[in-house]
Structures are given as C-alpha cells and as structure tokens.
Amino acid sequence: MNKFIQQKGKAIIYLLIAAVLVTFLTGTIKAAVGFLLVFGVPLYFMSKMPEYATTGERFTRYMFLVISSSILVFLITPVIIIIPLSFNAEPYFTFTDGMLNLDPDAFSMRWYMDILHNGMAAPQAVEGWWKDMWENAQWIRAARNSFFIATISTVIATSLGTLAALGLSRPEMPYRALITSLLISPMIVPLVITATGMFFFYSDIGLAKTYWGVILAHVTLGVPFVIITVTATLSGFDMSLVRAAQNMGANGWTTFRRIIMPLILPGMISGALFAFITSLDEVVAVLFIADVDQRTIPRQMFSGIREQISPTILSVASILVLISIILLTVLELLRRRSERLRGMSPG
C-alpha cells in the first residue's frame, strides 16, 4: 500500500491541486467533485498496483484515497470558496448564474470598495478622501486597532515567552512540569472564563475599555504558543555550544546574542507569528474587555455577522485568508531553515 501511495503521491497531489483550482475557477464544488471522479478513476486503473493485488484490495485502496482526499477538500474548500464569492456583484452569499457563466459583469470589486467606504463621511468626495478614509472608515479603524494591539502584544509575549522557554529547557529547571502547565494553561482554559475573570479584574483596576487591557489579555493568550514553539526549537539545542562560548570567556548576554539567539531565531519567529495571529484572530476577550474605541477586525466581523451580514465580510475574510497564506509561507520557509540548521534534509 505504501509503495502505491509513494508512486502515485505526486499524481494525487497534482490532481487535488487541480481540483482546488477547478473549484476556484468555476466557483462550484460540484465541478471539483466531478473533476476528481473523472480523473481519479482512470488514475486508479492506470496505477501500477502489484499484479497479485486482488480486486478487493484495489477497491479498498481506491476508497481510502477518495475518502482522504475528500476530507482534505472539506478542509480547504470553505477557506478558498469565499474568495470568488467576495467578488460577487450582487449582495448575495452564493454564486449567481452570471458568475457560473464567468460573465465579467457578474464580478465586481464593490465589496472591497465598501470596506473603505463604510463609515466614511463623504465617500464620493475627491478632496480629503484619504484622510477621511484613514480616520473614519470602520474597517480601516478596526484594522489599525488590530495591528496595533497585535504588534505590541506579540513583542511582549515573544520576549517574556522566550525568556521563560530558555529557563524551562535548562536541565536544572525545578518544578518544570508544574510551571510548564501553568504557562500553557491560557490555551486550555475556556476563553469565556479567562475573559470573564479579566473583565472583572480589569474593571476593578481601571484597565477595562483601554488598549492596555486588551493588549495584556492578548499577551496572556499568545504566550503558550511562544512557549511551545521555542521549547520545541530548544529541545534539539546542543548545550555544549553554550559551554564552549562561556569557556572562551563570553558572558551570559553575549552567549545569548551570538550563540543561542541565531540558532533559536526560527523558533522565536514562528512563536511570534503564532502570537500575532492569535491576537489578530481573538474576539472573546475583545468582546468582554474592549470598548467601541478598541474594536478590532474580528470584533467588527462578529457584529457584522450578527447584525447586518453583507458580502463586505466576505471580502474582509478573503484579505485575511491572504494574510494567513503569507504567514504560512513564512512559517514553512522558517521550518525548512531550522531543519537545515539542524542537519535534517527536507526530504
């Protein structure tokens, strides 16, 4: 079975990518399913299964491949499908006949323009348009808030988290299990409980409805991801390098800056990316702690979905998907670099 998959793996991947492309281009899952069936079946019969394979075995293998690829399609389709939907010329959440016929008039950028226009004092004005957009457009304000909060909380979470991870991966660390579970617990404790506790506490000390309240909450929620990724990088870390540096007279800071940091940097950056995306995506704490002034993109989407659902949300979502694609690419490159550094080939 393994041999078969190894031989056919490439073909399957191309097929799946093609299926996603078909979904993307034609805008229906139906086409993709049809595509998979039409091309998948001959692929099976063309495959070089061992000659002694029985029909039952062939059938099982085929079913396995069909099932696992449809699960992968299930995973990716919702994320991809919103992109063509966001170019809809009509205020619907579905593909119009025009879109299915690839009629250019059925597509438009109106919902992307709406991101900018929504909330502006004079969207049609020529003079002062940029200033108006920057200051008044709801989504732009939300985006500014989101990136401001995410950047600051990422910096804090990454520095505190890296420091703690350095301590946790030292062999002498006392109470390691206890402290690790404490540091990771913000990821496990239901968000509603965390947000409720913070809401009470921050109200008492005057941090509720402020940027700092939201930032502190997001640092707390981002820390576990930094700990997990940085300790993972440190687990393969050769401690004799540190001893060698110290042997040659480097002090603690120099050792960290010149020896440890360059080696764990990929882990630090991926931890930071995790913390960043956690903050960018977080809405429960914002719902509880933030005021209108601190509205973030997910908060704006939340009320958008609840109150007046319009395809504008789809275009915002498409932009966010694009951001996650970029982040994922960066992460993948980092992972490869880290593997290279540690002498593991990417295969």
Next chain:
Amino acid sequence: MSTAELTLTEDGIPLKEKLAKTTALQRRRALLLTLPLVIFLVVSFVFPIGQMLFSSVHNDKVSAVVPTFAEAIIQWDGEGLPSEQIFEIFVKDLAAAKKVREIGRTVGNMATRINYEMPGSRSLFTSTARKAKKIEAPYKENLIKVNKKWANPTIWLTMQRAARDITPAFYVAALDLKYDENGDIVRADELYQIYLNNFIKTLGVSALITLICVVLAYPVAYLLSVLPLRQANLLMIMVLLPFWTSLLVRTTAWIAILQTEGVINDMLVFMGFISDDGRIQMIYNQTGTIIAMVHILLPFMILPLYSVMKTIPPTYMRAALSMGAKPLYAYRKVYLPQTLPGLAAGTLLVFILAIGYYITPALVGGEDGLLISNLIAYHIQKSLNWSLGAALGTLLLAVVLILYWLYNKLIGIDKLRFG
C-alpha cells in the same frame, strides 16, 4: 570519612558541597528566567480567574445595602417570624438604603439578589423601600400592613440566607436545584432546569465533534504519514491553511456555504434533489454548530495523529501481513496500538477546546446550538447575574482542568507541537 580523604576544589571547599552550591545556583537561575512570565501570568490570568471563582460563592449585595439588619437576621433562629426588634432594624436600614445611589449598593441590587432565590419578590422590596421612611412602631404590624407578603416566613428565611456573604446559592442554581419554603434544597421545576441539561448537551456535542474529528482525521493523517516528506508537506498546506485562518473567517465561510440561500442549497436545488421551497436549514442550529466546529477543530486532531504516525515504521505492518495476518487483524493488533498516543492527545485536545467553545455557537448556533460558554457569557453580559455566571464558569473550569490534568498525565503538555 576524615576530612583529608574528601576531594577538595581549588578554593578548599569539599567537592560535594561546592557541587550542591553550583546546582542550587543553576536551579535558581533557570527559575529566575521563567519568573517574569510566571509573575505576569499570575497577575493577569491566575488572579483574575481566582477572583471570579471567589465571586461564585461570595455575594454581599444584602449585607452591603442593609448592614445592621444582615448582622441581626443571621442571629435569628428561623422559627415563625423574626422579633419586633429585627423588624425595626430592617425598616430603618431600608429607609437609610433608599437614599443610596451608588451602583451596586442600592435597594434594587439587594432586591435582585433576593429575587434570584425567590422569584417574584423584587417589587416587594422596591415598593416597601419607597414607604419605609413613613413606617413607625409597632414595626412588625405596620410593615405587614404595607404589604401582606411580609407575614410570610419564607421571605425572612430567604433574606437570612442571602444576608451571609459566603453562599452556596449560586451553585444550587447552577445545578438546577432550588431552596423550598423551609430552606431545604430540592430539584428546580422542570421549566427552570436549564443548566444541567445544557452541561450534558455541551458534553454530548463535544463528544460527537471529537468522534467525527477522529473518524475524519485518521485517514488523512495516515495518508500524510506514508507519503514522501516533500509531498506530505505540500498536502499539509491543506491542513495548515485552515488552521491558520481566522476562525471568524471560517465561520463566515460556513454561513455562506450552509445558509438556506447558500452554495450547498443552491447546488441541491440546481441538481434537482430538493425543490426551491424545500431548502434545508443547515445553519443557525445545532447541525451548523457541529459542522463548523468539526472543521475548526479537525487540524488539532490531524496534527498530533500525524506526528505519531510518522514515527511508525511501515515494516511492522508488512511483517504482520507477510506472516499471514489478515489486513484488518494486522491493523488492529499492530498499527492501531502504536497510534494510540496521538489519538489520545488529539481526542483530549479537541474535547477540551470544544467544551469551552463560544464564538462559533454564538454565531451559527441559533437557539438549540448554544453551549455552556454562551450561557456563561449571557449571565456576565446580559442578565448581569455575575455570581451565577461565575458558578457555571467554575463548574466548566473544573471539568476542563481535570481533562488537562489527564492530558498532562497521559501525554505531557510539553509534547504538544504545531506542525
């Protein structure tokens, strides 16, 4: 052993002592590195949650509004009606409390607190408070003249219970119980049995979601684990991209796909499976919640399974098969047991995350898809019965912490990896 035989270090200290000192220093250093974050989390996370837990048993809305009366009624033996003296203190306290405008210390706050335990009693307090200044001795007689309900011993028993700052009353409510006229704990009326049922529903839905995730994740993780690394990494993108995509984006996508005017219904109508007015309601109910949550949580099952399956040498299965085991038997005896650690990790993680989920049920759950988190948020944000919200939160937290402890015991949280 004499001193001469001891190995000494350069500075004349016995080696053992010196070593102990150095180790202690290193331990302190390691601890010191984690200290800033530990302090930060204790202040910003542990303490606030602790405070919330405390507020589930602590409510001083009665003793803060009518302090003298609260002290007096606690001493009462609970037989018949309280003495004339207690009535006098009550009327005077009530008259004084009427003047207070500070939020959280008004008669209204106290009335709300007592109303939780004795529904329908709120107006009794607010209306009496308006007349309290004019009530004169004999207080017992005159108070009952103002409103006959004051002759009911139950109201005084309820007030006695509520006068204590530390109270189990909110756990009683959270467990669908109530106090009867004599102050004994009994099951609440059928109509008010909301929370326990919702807890059971949340556990059931989470279990179902976890089960679906296992069934869907297993073949995918297997496929990824047997493919050559380069191709597996390519397919991995299909798992990681949703994982990295905002959960609001994914929830929005499911709304677009599942709603009655959405993609799937349109497709079904187009292909003639259903008629145009027979469109299926797939979102804003429990089905929608389950579909969207499975999609959101599936990567949390695939990733641990994949990382375990990757380490299983394919030769084991081949050996079993070549020795004549039927494929299903070989799978059950050889392959499945080796995947159990990943299966346990994914199952616990998905279940823990599912049971505390808030956003997706709040957006696509409609009415029957609401989970316990949504009820907690409702009490914190809408009904403002914070103590009840906190009590429900404590119960949920207890379940999650037990599972977390189990996770640590079985798998170890430090083994958790993403990708």
